[in-house]
Amino acid sequence: MVQNPSDPVPVTVLTGYLGAGKTTLLNRILTENHGKKYAVVINEFGELGVDNDLVVDADEEVFEMNNGCICCTVRGDLIRILSGLMKRRDRFDGIIVETTGLADPAPVAQTFFVDEDVKRATKLDSIVTVVDAKHLAARLDDSKEAEEQIAFADLLILNKMDLVSEEEAQAVERRIRAINPYAEIRRATKSDVPVNEVLGRDSFSLERILDREPEFLSGEDEHEHDSEINSVSFEVSRPIDPEKFNSWMSDLLAAKGQDLLRTKGILAYPGDDRRFAFQAVHMIADGDFIGPWKEDDERRSKIVFIGRDLNRPVLRRGFEACQVPA
Structure with a gap:
């Protein structure tokens, strides 16, 4: 059943630090037999696009934005792509935005509240963050983005469980809970989470985000990447x-x-x-x-x-x- 043109289109933001398993999860979504169609927006950090090649061949429409982080230089591109999609919204049930692993989710989520056309036509359904259980501790020590991706998540997929012990997994979950005590945590190996537990969650809470960042709806973006990366x-x-x-x-x-x-x-x-x-x-x-x-x-x-x-x-x-x- 394709999206009713009169309804706001649900958007899932798929984020997570570099190599956590976002594209693996996206491929699962695109290949499982769930009877729905999704438009996919992929953002990469670099001059050449590779992620688009890593996404399986599917009927879905895939849009790629290169050489800039979705939360910085190409945010205008995201608005333009979303606006273009609205002109053929009867062809899909929802939109998935896969961010670069260096994206702060805050300005991405802001897009769905501060741009009036986007706000009217879409609905931010949830922010799904994929976490690398093996490397998360190191990332939290050296990356502000990794912490922000966890803080904004409605669903956290603790991925690569095959690489850690139960004791290590519990330690990682404690660090996650210290940052975000509200999000659901699902353990996974190779991002093997049922699609119906990832999409259509209707779990994004603006109230919770405003508690964390009172200036969220101002639309101001002070995000800067680690200049060493x-x-x-x-x-x-x-x-x-x-x-x-x-x-x-x-x-x-x-x-x-x-x-x-x-x-x-x-x-x-x-x-x-x-x-x-x-x-x-x-x-x-x-x-x-x-x-x-x-x-x-x-x-x-x-x-x-x-x-x-x-x-x-x-x-x-x-x-x-x-x-x-x-």
Whole structure:
């Protein structure tokens, strides 16, 4: 059943720090058989877009905003995309906004209250924050954004439970509760939470947010990112030698893993018609084939690093050296 055009469109903001598992959850939502259609807005921090490639092929309309955080430089883009979606609101039941892992949810949520057109046509249904149980303690020590993402959440998905003990999980939950005692916490591995427990919750509480930030409805945004964190992106035209890439990446993560908050790439391997998706959080890496290249794709491999003290020339040379010989 598609959304009644006269009703405000429910919007779910999906947030969480870099590598927590947001895209995994989004893919679950888009592939499960729930009978609804969603428009998806994806925001990335960097010059090249990779997250859009990591989202499974689906009927949903996917809009991508690059090279800026949704809570900063591209907030106007979000308003424009939402306004455009309202012109064809009869084609979907709801909207999902996946923020970059560096987003403060406050100005994102503000958009649905301070812009009159958006306020009239949409309804902020809930803020869902995915939390990395393995790395949350470190993130809370060095990232204001990680704390804000928890504070604004209506639902907290404590993800990657397979990487922590019960004692560690309880310690993480205590830290979460100290920041946000109201949100529901759901434990998960690979973001395996039922879709009906994520969407359509109608759980966003403006009153609770105003208690935390009385200036919330002023529309003023003083958000600034940690100036030490930046993003570098590279793209190459020749196929990637998987052995060279694995060797280079293993050495790189071993040496610089603490500074590499997030690494993600889409790789073209020689003689293979499938796209290979590589992802890493600090020194924990994973990868798999995610489907075929489209016929009109140039099969260019690209990789994005988000972290501290990134040496662009060294990273570029390393990635370029993974190509097969010309």
